[in-house]
Amino acid sequence: MSDRIKKASRHVNQSEGLIFEKSSPGKRAFELPPLDVPPADAARALGAQHRSGGVENFPEVSEIEVLRHFTRLSTWNYAIDLGMYPLGSCTMKYNPRVNEFVARLDGIATEHPYQPQSLSQGCLKILRLLEKCLLEITGMDAITLQPAAGAHGELTGLLLIRAYLEKQGNPRKKVLVPDSAHGTNPATAVIAGYEVENIRSDSQGQIDIAALRDQVTPDVAALMLTNPSTLGIFEQHIPEIAETLHAKGGLLYMDGANMNALAGVARPGDFGVDVMHLNLHKTFSTPHGGGGPGAGPVATKRILEPFLPAPVLVESKDGTLALNHHRKESIGRVRAFTGNFGVLVRALAYTLAYGPASARRPRTRS
Secondary structure (H helix, E strand, O other), X not given: OOHHHHHHOOOOOOOOOOHHHHOOOOOOOOOOOOOOOOOOOHHHHHOHHHOOXXXXXXXXXXXXXXXXXXXXXXXXXXXXXXXXXXXXXXXXXOOOHHHHXXXXXXXXXXXXXXXXXXXXXXXXXXXXXXXXHHHHHHOOOEEEOOOOOHHHHHXXXXXXXXXXXXXXXXXXXXXXXXXXXXXXXXXXXXXXXXXXXXXXXXXOOOEOHHHHHXXXXXXXXXEEXXXXXXXXXXXXOHHHHHHHHHXXXXXXXXXHHHHHHOOOXXXXXXXXXXXXXXOHHHHOOOOOOOOXXXXXXXXXXXXXXXXOXXXXXXXXXXXXXXXXXXXXXXXXXXOOEOEOHXXXXXXXXXXXHHHXXXXXXXXXXX
């Protein structure tokens, strides 16, 4: 390594000691100012059994040691500021600063989820506009923003299919999953109460249409398709796949993990998809949810709309928005409130910042 590189990387210390090893009795990182009110008797106010005498073996370090320790640890993290993420389908990974600015605005970050809907019209309009944008991008008819992650959206989508088929008199037994599908699909199908049947790819990495016709029986509830697939290949016969399923009463689910490659170019609703989820962290620049604080909206065709999770956002003739909790055929709530609002705000900020013209711009590799 050259001297120039060594000097440039001096701040990266992979041998950082434990904070406990820096501890010395009597050191203080900060001190609170003197009380300007009479001191309270904590034991009396809280009850002696609820009062702690302190944290045993807590490290005692100076303010500058705390600052240097955690700053050096932060340099171990790989970030978009340092280079690209060559990670499979998680292609976005960049969280624009404008998203964070908008999500922190007063009236957005400070709103309470239990406040009256009459005071929440601005927040509800944000959700409604995001719904309209995602429906336009996907070519679908209805949507829920509740699911908290991609796999959560998958489960919601399959539960919608199950509810629809149950209303027809038979929820059916199987879900077909291609060997090129997103890895969470088989687990989702099992959790939704289905058996999984694998579909092998042909020599071109496509779903074998001839073999599919034999596998689509009256026992098949749906096929879970990823497009482009995890092989990085666009399925070329999706309308024919959808027609084959529909002819036998099954539905086509599309995993939206790789929707970043389709946004503004093709709409799944236009080529036969009945229901799909969107990973907002993969296509719409939100923070990666990790199964909890993320978002995986589910868009559907009209036949599945009655079964969407409650509440559903509805708009009156005068433009007033409300959350409709009373839906007889709903699969029920899948997430608290209306989903993770702060993440949904970020997705809308990104969508509006770039707009339709940018979404349709040809993709180029950097």
